[in-house]
Amino acid sequence: MRVGIVTPVVAQPPGAAAWEREAGIEEIGEIAETADRLGYHHLTCSEHVAVPEEAVERRGGVYWDPLATFGYVAARTSRIRLATQVLVLGYHHPLAIAKRYGTLDRISGGRLTLGLGVGSLEEEFDLLGAPFAGRGARADDALAALRASLSRRAPEYRGPHYAYSGMVVEPHAVQERVPLWIGGRTRRSLRRALTADGWVPFGLPLRTLAEMIADCDPPPGFDVVLQPSRPLDPAGDPDAAVTAFARLREAGATIAGVRLASSSAAHYREQLAALRELADPCGLTFEEER
Template identity: 60%
Template sequence: MTLRLGITSPIVTRVPGVAGDWEADAGVEDLVAIAEAADRLGFDHLTCSEHVAVPVDVAAQRGSTYWDPLATLGFLAARTRNIRLVTQVLVLGYHHPLEIAKRYGTLDRVSGGRLVLGVGVGSLAEEFELLGAQFAGRGEIADDALRALRSAWGRERPSYSGAHFEFSDMVVDPHGVRTEVPVWVGGRTPRSLRRAVELGNGWVPFGLDLDTLTEMLSRVEPPAAFDVVLGTGRPVDPIGDPVRTADRLRRIGEAGATVAGVTIAATSSEHYLDQLEALAALNRQE
């Protein structure tokens, strides 16, 4: 089966050592051209991550550029037709579950049901403190938030009673177009994988080698239609090195991926578009 390919969107998130130099000067027009091309070429999804504010000393490692996912994906929803829109990831501790159900449910509605909620527990203590969110015990809080979100999604009058969240007799309108939304759980620990299997529809690990990922996945029995979304790590170069690119995608599939989150090497937005064409053609040949 051909591996489904999504793109780790350039421009909107710039991580040092991964993002291309050209992205610093790229604008909305470049982003739109890339999203429209990925949509036309049949890519599975595009992404946008979430950080409100990153401490200066942390930015050197994680980067400082993070476009807001709600505004960004809402804008791109109007410029695309089929490609899915993935929050990779929303930090659950920064939001009340009904806030997500309302704001991203609206995005699901205006995009015609193309939203995938990528969520995570979060790890940046300074950002939690800045937002008045509780850092200690955040894993347990995130689990309850996920259960609450599942109960609320796509429902006008949701109700839930859990350890950290409780609501009833409230109206959420508009809301998601479905009562189930795909939820991909991010993380790099066995606990994040168990959380994904228990409460989500997919797992989006990061920072782990393929041997480790294969071993971790062998310990669980995911439910049917569970997505394993593995990144390519370093950017791939389908024009300059198609053999290595194809080998990387093959190895990701062998490790258990159903979807590849591809980071693409490019020197300009025009080069990125050419790389997208080459990558789509390469994947069709596999």
């Protein structure tokens, strides 16, 4: 099982560590460099343009823009993957994603993983002038359009909501097949993910996730990206970390996305190193440390 990190600072949901509120791009860059050097699989950055004030207590109000953030991180790293977790499909035309994130794939040397979702925050849809009703069908069409268009200079697609041809998208992604992960917590999101390359569920008990994954019989190479229910403390409580990864593996995870307990950016980097030292007992695979 490979392991990536749910990047601190860039999204601050309720319960985020206090030090993150005052941290900035330098701390993000230092954490990214450490994770890159230690051989972690990926970093994440999620997307919200604006969150209603009444939803901040539940969702958090800090969301760094993934394109700008990853552009900076790409320049400070060389091999760790950059995973949007997630972009909301209904907020963008598929070719806008293909151009913007294809450029990111180019400048990062082919390290993009596109995490995509349908979205659930109706006020944000309204703010952006995006239709909320029927968003699932639109997302399915957008996903098919992206698969047909990423990595192509002159993409062509015709579907019920999106249709185009005779257009040049340059630069575009350099990976022959950009990995697409689908976020969500429903069986429909899992079915949608099976048309892509992976599933990134959230907010469900591991027992439920295990049943859903077993029922769908994922194909070879399909990634299931699961998170422990709470931040791990590999330096202070290594046994709990070993147990957490065993539970993820039993549920069907192929990749773990972890949050790490920390009191500062420096402490977070120490925790990255401590988890790296637990690779064997946790059954984790890292790239060779540099």
